[in-house]
Amino acid sequence: MTSNHTGASRQAVLDYAGEHYGTEPEYLWRRYPNYAVLRHSENRKWFAVLMDVKGENLGLEGAGKVDLMDVKCDPLMIGSLLTQPGILPAYHMKKGSWITVLLDGTVSCELMQFLLDMSYDGTLGKK
Numbered sequence: 001m002t003s004n005h006t007g008a009s010r011q012a013v014l015d016y017a018g019e020h021y022g023t024e025p026e027y028l029w030r031r032y033p034n035y036a037v038l039r040h041s042e043n044r045k046w047f048a049v050l051m052d053v054k055g056e057n058l059g060l061e062g063a064g065k066v067d068l069m070d071v072k073c074d075p076l077m078i079g080s081l082l083t084q085p086g087i088l089p090a091y092h093m094k095k096g097s098w099i100t101v102l103l104d105g106t107v108s109c110e111l112m113q114f115l116l117d118m119s120y121d122g123t124l125g126k127k
Contacts (some may be wrong), residue, residue, distance in 0.1 A: 007105030008112035010050055010067045013038075016113055017048065025050065026054060040124060047123040048116060050103075052092070058088055058100070068102035069112070071119035073100060084111070 017023045017038050025036035038048040049070040055062045070090050073081065075097050081087045082099070086106030090098035101107050101115055 004005050006108060006111050008101065008107045009105065010069075010103050011115065012109050013048065013050060013069055013103065016109075017036050018118060020117075022125060039119075043123075043125045043127065045123045047119045053091060058091060069101045069103055069116075071115050072097055072100060072122045073099045073115065073118060074122065077118075081115075095122075 008009070010057045014025055017025075021038075021040075023038050023041070025038060027033060027036050029035050032051070034050075034052045036050045037046045038050070039046045050067070051070070052065045052067050055064055058066065060066065068088075068091060078096075078099060082089065084107070086102040086104070087099040088102070091100045099115070101112060102114075
């Protein structure tokens with residue numbers, strides 16, 4: 001998989017989340033300094049988790065690390081999304097309601113933003 005200028009990256013996620021939701025990444029684990037969560041300010045629920053993991057842990061060829069984002073997803077959409085390049089079953093979260101999005105340029109910024117919006121809305125809770 002090759003990166004391109006229009007594909008989603010870790011920085012694109014952080015920029016979008018900061019601009020649209022006013023959120024800053026929280027780095028919670030000393031052992032994993034590149035792992036970050038994005039959460040709602042009101043209810044503290046996570047709506048995205050950013051990680052860098054070995055590609056082989058995701059079933060990808062190559063031993064290098066890859067940036068990814070786990071987001072909550074409408075369970076009715078997961079099957080069709082998993083047919084898209086760069087979308088995988090959730091790496092670290094519940095597979096029935098979360099997906100993994102590769103942040104290596106494979107997934108477009110538009111799709112990343114749509115998925116981040118869906119996750120943000122899906123974790124907002126009741127008002």
